[in-house]
Amino acid sequence: MHRYQSQRTQASFQLHGHPGISMRDSLQTYVNLEQSAPGDAYGSGAIINDFEHEIALELGKQQANFFPSGTMAQQVALRIACDNRAIARVAYHPLCHLQIHEQQGLKHLHRIDSVLLGEPNRLFSLQDLQSAEGVAAVLFELPQREIGGQLPAWDELQKMSDWCRQRGIHSHLDGARLFEILAYYKKTAAQVCALFDSVYISFYKGFGGVSGAILAADRGFMDSAKLWKRRHGGDIFQLYPYVVSAQYNYRLRRDKMPLYWKNALSLAEQLNQIPGISTVPKKPVSNMFHVYFTVDRGLLEASLIEVLQKYDLALLPGSRYDRDNREYFEFWAGDQFSAVDPEVVTQAICFLAAALKREDAI
Amino acid sequence: MHRYQSQRTQASFQLHGHPGISMRDSLQTYVNLEQSAPGDAYGSGAIINDFEHEIALELGKQQANFFPSGTMAQQVALRIACDNRAIARVAYHPLCHLQIHEQQGLKHLHRIDSVLLGEPNRLFSLQDLQSAEGVAAVLFELPQREIGGQLPAWDELQKMSDWCRQRGIHSHLDGARLFEILAYYKKTAAQVCALFDSVYISFYKGFGGVSGAILAADRGFMDSAKLWKRRHGGDIFQLYPYVVSAQYNYRLRRDKMPLYWKNALSLAEQLNQIPGISTVPKKPVSNMFHVYFTVDRGLLEASLIEVLQKYDLALLPGSRYDRDNREYFEFWAGDQFSAVDPEVVTQAICFLAAALKREDAI
Numbered sequence: 250m251h252r253y254q255s256q257r258t259q260a261s262f263q264l265h266g267h268p269g270i271s272m273r274d275s276l277q278t279y280v281n282l283e284q285s286a287p288g289d290a291y292g293s294g295a296i297i298n299d300f301e302h303e304i305a306l307e308l309g310k311q312q313a314n315f316f317p318s319g320t321m322a323q324q325v326a327l328r329i330a331c332d333n334r335a336i337a338r339v340a341y342h343p344l345c346h347l348q349i350h351e352q353q354g355l356k357h358l359h360r361i362d363s364v365l366l367g368e369p370n371r372l373f374s375l376q377d378l379q380s381a382e383g384v385a386a387v388l389f390e391l392p393q394r395e396i397g398g399q400l401p402a403w404d405e406l407q408k409m410s411d412w413c414r415q416r417g418i419h420s421h422l423d424g425a426r427l428f429e430i431l432a433y434y435k436k437t438a439a440q441v442c443a444l445f446d447s448v449y450i451s452f453y454k455g456f457g458g459v460s461g462a463i464l465a466a467d468r469g470f471m472d473s474a475k476l477w478k479r480r481h482g483g484d485i486f487q488l489y490p491y492v493v494s495a496q497y498n499y500r501l502r503r504d505k506m507p508l509y510w511k512n513a514l515s516l517a518e519q520l521n522q523i524p525g526i527s528t529v530p531k532k533p534v535s536n537m538f539h540v541y542f543t544v545d546r547g548l549l550e551a552s553l554i555e556v557l558q559k560y561d562l563a564l565l566p567g568s569r570y571d572r573d574n575r576e577y578f579e580f581w582a583g584d585q586f587s588a589v590d591p592e593v594v595t596q597a598i599c600f601l602a603a604a605l606k607r608e609d610a611i
Numbered sequence: 612m613h614r615y616q617s618q619r620t621q622a623s624f625q626l627h628g629h630p631g632i633s634m635r636d637s638l639q640t641y642v643n644l645e646q647s648a649p650g651d652a653y654g655s656g657a658i659i660n661d662f663e664h665e666i667a668l669e670l671g672k673q674q675a676n677f678f679p680s681g682t683m684a685q686q687v688a689l690r691i692a693c694d695n696r697a698i699a700r701v702a703y704h705p706l707c708h709l710q711i712h713e714q715q716g717l718k719h720l721h722r723i724d725s726v727l728l729g730e731p732n733r734l735f736s737l738q739d740l741q742s743a744e745g746v747a748a749v750l751f752e753l754p755q756r757e758i759g760g761q762l763p764a765w766d767e768l769q770k771m772s773d774w775c776r777q778r779g780i781h782s783h784l785d786g787a788r789l790f791e792i793l794a795y796y797k798k799t800a801a802q803v804c805a806l807f808d809s810v811y812i813s814f815y816k817g818f819g820g821v822s823g824a825i826l827a828a829d830r831g832f833m834d835s836a837k838l839w840k841r842r843h844g845g846d847i848f849q850l851y852p853y854v855v856s857a858q859y860n861y862r863l864r865r866d867k868m869p870l871y872w873k874n875a876l877s878l879a880e881q882l883n884q885i886p887g888i889s890t891v892p893k894k895p896v897s898n899m900f901h902v903y904f905t906v907d908r909g910l911l912e913a914s915l916i917e918v919l920q921k922y923d924l925a926l927l928p929g930s931r932y933d934r935d936n937r938e939y940f941e942f943w944a945g946d947q948f949s950a951v952d953p954e955v956v957t958q959a960i961c962f963l964a965a966a967l968k969r970e971d972a973i
Binding site for chain 2: 271358484489493
C-alpha cells in the first residue's frame with residue numbers, strides 16, 4: 250500500500266500513535282525542565298538515580314537500572330538467570346522480540362538456547378509451559394505485541410508464574426508496554442510485577458520518549474545487571490538525554506493509558522462492523538490491536554485514500570506483512586486520537602464501509 | 612588529596628579539561644542548531660547518516676557507523692576480526708581499556724582471549740609483537756592513555772602495521788583520542804587510519820560531546836558491525852541526542868587540538884622545572900600527560916591549595932592511583948586552559964615551587 254503509506258502522513262488528523270516531533274522541539278521540551286545539574290556520569294548522578302528510584306518504587310522492585318535499550322536489558326536479565334542456575338536455556342513465545350528482532354544476540358553473545366512455547370499465532374498457555382521444564386527462565390511478554398497485543402487471563406498468568414516459581418525457574422517480564430495493560434487487568438504496576446522476578450519497561454513506545462529502558466529486580470540481581478551492562482557497552486558516559494526524556498514522558502502519559510485503551514476499543518468496535526475487516530484481538534486489551542482484511546487489497550487502499558481526501562484523516566497507519574505474508578495494520582492509540590472529533594471518525598468509518606461495497610473495485 | 616579535590620572545582624580558573632556544562636545549557640546548544648528534522652530511527656535518517664559519511668571521509672574509510680559507546684564498538688570490531696579468521700584471540704597493551712575498564716566483556720560475551728603485549732608501564736614495540744603471532748587482531752591505542760598518552764614513533768608504527776598485514780592479522784585502532792595526536796605526527800586522520808583496518812573514535816573525550824563513538828572500516832566489515840551492534844543492544848531507537856552533540860563538538864574543537872597540545876607542552880615544561888615533580892611523558896605528544904611527584908604528599912596538597920587560594924586557579928585535576936598504588940594526576944588541556952593568563956600560570960608555578968621547598972612541611 251505504497252500510495253496510502255506515502256499520503257497518510259500528510260493528513261491533518263491521525264488516529265494512530267503520538268504526534269511526530271522534531272529533534273528541536275523534543276530537545277526544547279527537555280531544556281524547559283530547567284535541568285541545571287551537570288548530568289550523569291557512568292550511571293551515577295541525581296538525574297538518573299532519582300528516576301531509577303521512582304520507577305523501582307512504582308514497579309515494587311528493590312532496584313531499577315536505566316539501560317539504553319530493551320534488547321540489552323533483556324539479554325542481561327536472561328544471562329544472569331542462566332548463570333545463577335548453570336543452565337543456558339530459556340523459554341519464550343515464538344514471536345518474542347529476542348527471537349525475531351535481535352539478530353540472535355542471545356545465542357551469539359551469550360550462547361543461550363531458546364525453547365519456543367506454543368504456536369506463533371496465539372498466546373502460550375500453562376500447558377505449553379510443560380516444554381519449558383529444565384529451562385533457567387521463562388520470558389512473558391505482556392501484551393504479546395506481534396499478535397496484536399493479546400493478554401492471558403489474570404488467573405492463567407498467576408498460575409504460570411506459580412508454575413515457574415515452584416520449579417525455581419526465573420520469570421522475566423517483557424513489560425515494554427506494561428503501563429498500557431494495567432487498566433484491563435485492573436492492577437497496579439507493582440501487582441503485575443509481583444508475579445515476575447525481573448521486569449523491563451520501555452520509555453519510547455507508549456510513553457513516546459526519545460529512547461531507553463529500565464530493568465528492575467532485587468538488589469543482588471541488579472548488581473549483576475550493572476556488571477553486564479558495562480560488558481555490553483551500555484554503561485554510557487552520559488545517559489541524561491534519554492533519562493530526562495523518559496522521566497518527562499512517563500509522567501506526562503502514565504495516567505493517559507486508560508484513555509488510550511478506551512480509544513482503541515472504540516475504533517476496533519467500529520472497524521469490526523465493516524464486512525471484510527477484523528481486528529486481533531476482537532476486543533483490544535491494551536491501546537494496540539492489529540487490523541486484518543479479506544476485502545480486495547487495491548479497493549481497500551483506494552478507499553483509505555478517499556477517506557484521507559474527504560476527511561483529512563488517516564484512520565490507520567501504514568501496513569506491514571506478518572510471518573504468513575498476510576498484510577495487516579498495527580494500530581496503537583496515543584495522543585493523536587484525542588485530537589480527532591469522534592463524530593468525524595464515525596462518519597469516516599461509514600464512508601469506508603460504503604466505499605468497500607462498490608462493485609467497481611480497482 | 613581529598614581537601615584539594617573538594618576545593619579545586621570552586622576555583623574560577625582551571626587548567627584541566629573543558630568547562631563543565633549543565634544539562635540545560637548542553638541541550639540548549641543543540642536546540643539552537645535548528646534541527647527541525649524528525650530525528651533518526653534505528654540508525655537511519657539524515658542526522659545520523661550524514662554525520663557518519665562526514666567522519667568516514669575524514670578517516671578515509673569506506674563506512675562509519677555511530678555507536679553509543681566505544682566499549683561496544685571495539686568489542687564488535689575485535690569479534691568480527693576473530694570470526695573472519697576463526698581465531699578467538701587478540702593482542703593489546705596490558706592497560707588497554709578492554710583489559711581494565713570493561714569487566715572482561717570481550718571474554719564473557721565473546722569468549723575471546725587476550726594476549727598482553729610488553730609491559731604495563733611502556734608502549735609495546737615491534738619486538739613485543741612476536742608474542743602476537745597467531746592472533747586474529749592487534750589493537751593499537753594512540754595515544755596510550757594509561758601511561759600519560761604516549762605514542763610510538765611514526766616509523767615504528769608503520770612497521771608494526773606492516774607486520775600485522777604481512778601475517779593477515781587485523782589491525783584495529785583505539786583512536787578515542789585520535790584527533791589529539793595528529794599535530795604531533797603531522798599527519799591527517801586518514802593518513803593515520805590508513806595503517807589500520809578498523810578504527811574507533813570517541814566524541815566525549817577531547818571533543819566534549821555528550822556520549823557516543825564511531826567505528827569505521829570497509830563496507831563488508833561495517834555490514835557485520837551493524838549486525839553486532841543490534842545483537843549488543845546498541846541499535847537504539849533514536850541516537851540523535853548523541854549525534855547532534857557529537858557533530859557540534861567535533862566541528863567546534865577539531866581544529867583546536869593543536870592549541871590544546873601546545874598548552875599541554877607549555878604546562879609540562881614548567882612543571883618539570885620543579886624539583887620532585889615530573890611528567891609522563893616528559894614532553895607530551897598530545898594534549899594529555901600524567902604528573903608524578905616525589906615530594907611529600909601532604910606538602911604538595913597544602914601547596915596546591917595555597918595556589919588555589921592565592922591565584923583562584925586549579926593547576927591540576929584531582930589525583931588518582933596507578934596500578935603500583937602511586938598517586939598521580941591525569942592532566943589534559945582543553946578549552947579551560949585558554950581562559951587563563953599565561954603570566955598567571957607562570958607565577959602560580961613559581962609560587963608552587965617555592966612552597967614545596969619549605970622546611971615546615973606538613
